[in-house]
Amino acid sequence: MSDHRAESLVGGVVLAAAIGFVVYAAQITGFSRDGGSYPLTASFRSLEGVGVGTDVRLAGVKIGTVTDISLNPETYRADTVFTVREGVQIPDDSAILVASEGLLGGNYVEISPGGSLFYLEPGEEITDTQSSVSLVTLLLKFFTEGDE
Template sequence: MAENKSEIIAGAVVVAVALGFVLYAGKLTGASAGTDSYELTASFRSADGITVGTDVRLAGVKVGRVTSMALDPATYRAGTTISVAKTIEVPDDSALAISSEGLLGGNYVEILPGGSPMYFEPGDQIEFTQGSISLVSLLMKFVGGDDSDKAAAE
């Protein structure tokens, strides 16, 4: 009987620790159900490096996350939906850019605020976007040069 009690207690401890990890992971990824946010949409020419769950930052501070991404077959652009905390009012002339944390870091979506006194409403579309820049293509331009530059110099 004493063995059964110790096994039950050990099992309860394991379940409690596992539940704690699940709650911590949900909080870390922003998947908690109690967050108040609103959604905005945007269309990127290139959305390399971001996925659902990627951070949305304003002045380096996380204010939301990417909630969905899909290819628009009519425009061949990446349609993206982001959620932003309700406490953050985004001016309606703001832009979104896909930025990098560094050479080896990941990408995130950056809100570049405008100066308009009007703000986006839930469900609005952000028109001004800047897609991700391929580091490989930049290096190729730097290392290999561009043939049009050589022709213009002659």
């Protein structure tokens, strides 16, 4: 009878750990059920280093998350959908760019607010975009230009 009690105890610990991992993953990815955000879109020439779940920041503060990325077959650009936390208003002349956390850090999406008195509505597009810059490409340009 004690064998069954020990197995039940170990099973309970494993189940509690699994639930803990699910809760942790939901918090890290920004998953929530309250729907306290609204979608915006942008189209980038290159989204190197950005994927679904990447942070969207304004002044270094996380205000949203990238929720979808797809290739536009007509323009060959990366169409991106991202969410912005409810209550954060983005001026309609804002710019959006792919930024890096440093030489070894990951990339994130940064919104640079404009000065307009009008704000983007849910589902609207930020048209002023700046794509990511590949470190490898920059190094290759530096070394190939130095040889000439």
